[in-house]
Amino acid sequence: MRNPLKRIIAVFILIALLPVGFILFELNALTENEKIVREIYENQLDAILYSINQYSDDVIGSWGNRFNIALMEERKVADSVKGIPAVLNQFVAVRNLYCTDIDKTSKVFGLNTNEAEAETSRQWLDSLVMHNQERIQQLIAYEAAGFRKMELMDTVNTTRVPVFFVLSEGTPTYRLAAMIIDLPEFIEHTLGPKLQAIAQDKFIISAFRRDTNELIYSSHGSGTPGNLPEGDESQKKSFWLLPGYYLSISLTGATIDDLVHDRMVTSLIILGLLATILALGIWFLYRNIRREMALAQAKSEFVSNVSHEIRTPLSLISMYAETLEMNRVSEEKKSEYQSVIAKEAARLSGIVNRILNFSQIQANKKKYEAKPLNLNELVDEVLKTYFFHLRDKGFSCELIKDNELKMISGDRNAIVEAFINLIDNAMKYSQDNKNILVKTGRDGNFNYVEVKDEGIGIAKKYQHEIFEQFYRAPTGDIHNTKGSGLGLTLVKKTMEAHHGKIKVESSPGKGSTFRLYFPIKKDPL
Ligand code: ADP
Numbered sequence: 001m002r003n004p005l006k007r008i009i010a011v012f013i014l015i016a017l018l019p020v021g022f023i024l025f026e027l028n029a030l031t032e033n034e035k036i037v038r039e040i041y042e043n044q045l046d047a048i049l050y051s052i053n054q055y056s057d058d059v060i061g062s063w064g065n066r067f068n069i070a071l072m073e074e075r076k077v078a079d080s081v082k083g084i085p086a087v088l089n090q091f092v093a094v095r096n097l098y099c100t101d102i103d104k105t106s107k108v109f110g111l112n113t114n115e116a117e118a119e120t121s122r123q124w125l126d127s128l129v130m131h132n133q134e135r136i137q138q139l140i141a142y143e144a145a146g147f148r149k150m151e152l153m154d155t156v157n158t159t160r161v162p163v164f165f166v167l168s169e170g171t172p173t174y175r176l177a178a179m180i181i182d183l184p185e186f187i188e189h190t191l192g193p194k195l196q197a198i199a200q201d202k203f204i205i206s207a208f209r210r211d212t213n214e215l216i217y218s219s220h221g222s223g224t225p226g227n228l229p230e231g232d233e234s235q236k237k238s239f240w241l242l243p244g245y246y247l248s249i250s251l252t253g254a255t256i257d258d259l260v261h262d263r264m265v266t267s268l269i270i271l272g273l274l275a276t277i278l279a280l281g282i283w284f285l286y287r288n289i290r291r292e293m294a295l296a297q298a299k300s301e302f303v304s305n306v307s308h309e310i311r312t313p314l315s316l317i318s319m320y321a322e323t324l325e326m327n328r329v330s331e332e333k334k335s336e337y338q339s340v341i342a343k344e345a346a347r348l349s350g351i352v353n354r355i356l357n358f359s360q361i362q363a364n365k366k367k368y369e370a371k372p373l374n375l376n377e378l379v380d381e382v383l384k385t386y387f388f389h390l391r392d393k394g395f396s397c398e399l400i401k402d403n404e405l406k407m408i409s410g411d412r413n414a415i416v417e418a419f420i421n422l423i424d425n426a427m428k429y430s431q432d433n434k435n436i437l438v439k440t441g442r443d444g445n446f447n448y449v450e451v452k453d454e455g456i457g458i459a460k461k462y463q464h465e466i467f468e469q470f471y472r473a474p475t476g477d478i479h480n481t482k483g484s485g486l487g488l489t490l491v492k493k494t495m496e497a498h499h500g501k502i503k504v505e506s507s508p509g510k511g512s513t514f515r516l517y518f519p520i521k522k523d524p525l
Helices: 002-077 083-090 115-131 133-144 183-199 256-325 331-362 375-392 412-428 487-497
Strands: 094-100 106-110 160-166 176-182 203-209 215-218 236-238 245-251 371-373 396-400 408-410 435-443 446-453 501-507 511-519
Touching: 002 083, 002 094, 002 160, 002 176, 002 183, 002 203, 002 236, 002 245, 002 256, 083 094, 083 106, 094 115, 106 115, 115 133, 115 176, 133 160, 176 183, 183 203, 183 215, 183 245, 256 331, 331 487, 371 375, 371 412, 375 396, 375 412, 375 435, 375 446, 408 412, 408 511, 412 435, 412 446, 412 487, 412 511, 487 501, 487 511
Parallel strands: 396 435
Antiparallel strands: 094 106, 094 176, 160 176, 203 215, 203 245, 236 245, 371 408, 435 446, 446 511, 501 511
């Protein structure tokens, strides 16, 4: 039995190794996956920031176009410049519009700008134009090629920035213009609604001033600091056109790290559960196989035990029958031989009956006929029939009855058989101290009958298993003590059928007590 068991254990280890390998692989893949997930998130956030930048470019570009159109129309209204204030009025973030023909004339338009301010602005912008001739020529070249580029020329003042653009061919008076954009205003009122539309409740998009890190705008209200994990540069982006400011984006509630960590924890929990279920499954399988193997072993021992038990009476019967046949025995011997034959035949039928009984019970075909019974009477009767048998074998048997016992209900034959089984075992497993004590009594709602011997006893670790079919405790001289390992199984099944129970108390070398409990009948007859 040991070798196949070892082989099974080896197979199990192999089976277990596969999933363990898989789990290790998954754990490794998990870290890889997390990296990919993080990258995807970051790219997504990057793409959002890109689209916001694109949008600001488009807006400022379209404003430039509007101013250009207004300036074109000036020719008709002949310097009355009504068009420009109208456009300025419309685009609140544009504080002033500066126009120049590059060489000599320049002008600054503004709604709430007094003349002195306008003049200061004009000089500042004139000097910018003078000092950035090369870049302006480039803008003109772009325009000639059909592309209007908007370009920021000065970053000294981060709240008001001049964005230059070349006016289209045919614009009267001027060639170049610059919008002086109020950046906080632009971010809050022009970009704000767009940022909110993108952010919804999934992201927090915020704009900060770069030099002071001051929060200018947040899609979640100006008080929200932006929930930006420190040092996560991929989630911050400068405005293309507005270098003094940057945008940040983060997820509401959780950072990417939190999300990735949560995913990792969930995956680890699932993997852990999987591993536990697997380990449990393998353990159960292993236990069942071990039990099945023990059963197979017990069965094969059963066959040899039973054949041995059957052979002895059979050979006795055939030996005495042959001798009788020869007719050479005295009358006295004849009756002795006949009684031996009868006794052995009875023993044989007892063995066969027990096996049949067992197979019936196993197949759930055994029928019990319940009738009101007095346990004391039943025990008395059995012991009377057993008296000579016990005496022959050198046993003393004492009976202590509780005469107050109430009636029980049960199948008489089955209970007698169970009781006899206990007496038989007490005899089989007693050695020098051949004393048996039978006792009846009441314990709660049960009547009991117990059989106590002073025999070899049963070690604690086997006391549970002796009720298993074919099981024989490996103590004592089991090879010479005949048995099939079915007796106690039958007793247990009988007790279960009677809603009763069987209990054993035993210590090796001192003896055993088996007690059968029967529920007391509710309405005693
Ligand atoms: P068996 O045919 O082997 O007696 P049982 O089912 O009646 O089968 O008993 C199972 C095992 O329990 C026995 O093999 C024996 O080891 C142990 N056993 C049963 N009764 C006693 C007892 N009175 N004293 C010691 N051991 C016992």
